[in-house]
Amino acid sequence: MKSYRDRFHIPKRREGTDVIYFAGNSLGLQPKTARAYVEEELEDWAKHGVEGHFNARNPWMPYHRLLTAQTARLVGAEESEVVVMNSLTVNLHLLMVSFYRPTADRYKILIEAGAFPSDRYAVASQLRFHNLDPQIALVEAADILAAIEQEGPSIALVLVGGVNYATGEYFDLEAITRAAHQQGTIAGFDLAHAAGNVPLHLHDWNVDFAAWCSYKYLNGGPGAIAGAFIHERHHRSTLPRFEGWWGHDESTRFQMGPKFEAMQGAEAWQL
Ligand SMILES: Cc1ncc(COP(=O)(O)O)c(C=O)c1O
Known part of the structure; x- marks a missing residue:
């Protein structure tokens, strides 16, 4: 080295x-x-x-395609599952729009105790956006697996920093994802401190979604563009999404038609 x-x-x-x-x-x-x-x-x-x-x-x-192959390799994904776009917090919000779908019974978001403050703000504001009170619906736990076990049926989303920004704790993302799925819960990760730092296998681990920045261990420079992962099993689902023209099928994008026709894969989430 x-x-x-x-x-x-x-x-x-x-x-x-x-x-x-x-x-x-x-x-x-x-x-x-x-x-x-x-x-x-x-x-x-x-x-x-x-x-x-x-x-x-x-x-x-096609600037983002310059980075597709490396990005996929970096997080252990298929190329169709990753896209570089926006900044990390923007991507977390866009992905929560799709993956945080609260119902009357299942509405909580579980994060790790001591999560990066901005993630907490993002999650709390998503809860309020859905008319939910973060005091009730935001669960913060040091032992993620135990919290999933205890509160599983009421948790809609587990959103954990892959490596905690302050303690350096590297969570077992595969075990968290498996436990979340057993409870019918979505598992998403903020990989700001994991991408470029630890080996990741997001596809094989069955992670639902993830986002990360590229100015830390990836040496991308201040303001460098961020990454997002959406597992391929969600690509053809009917998840809601905030859409813009860069997510439109590129073969007809510049016909400037009124109807949105999505790109295949993670690129559909581009704005
Ligand atoms: C864990 C984590 N999440 C989110 C952010 C916010 O990133 P950004 O300002 O690029 O959206 C940071 C920034 O340091 C971070 O460390």
Whole structure:
């Protein structure tokens, strides 16, 4: 692994020595290649203007496809199950729109105790969006499996950070997914601190959905685009979805018709 160190810019201490960088859970180091890649895009924009959508060295129109294969490999997914889009919190909201479907009996969302605050805000606001009181419907537990066992029939969604941002605890995502499914509950994960950090097999583990950012262990830079996973068994379901033109079938997208015809797979969730 040692040679990989040379591929990154490492900030210096005042006296000129390299810092020892442990902040990969917040912002990854800048890869030395990043500047050249950014300059390439600026040059192509200057040279081609709007035609860069098709004629740039990395055409912008299908920009997300540049990352599909690596992204699928990274999280253990089929290529049709992943898409890079938006930011993490946006993706969590979009996925909860589809996967959090409360009923009178099954309406709670289970998160890990000490979840990233923004995830808590997102979940609480989804509950309120459905006219539910987070005081009642938001369950926070240190032992996720025990909570699923105890409250299973009333839980609509288990949404856990794959690796907790503060403690570094790596949850057993396969066991959580299995336990959730046994109770008829959806299992989704925030993989901000897991993607690029630990081996993931989302497809084989039968995870329903996941989202992650790419500026931490993936060294994508501040504001870098996020990822989303939707298991293939949901691709042809009738899940509701917030839709936009980038989720429309690309072969007819630019006919600009009034009716939405979805892309196949996770790309249907693009806006
Ligand atoms: C676990 C976790 N979830 C969500 C977020 C929010 O990510 P974003 O601001 O990219 O939506 C972060 C950011 O650090 C995070 O660590």
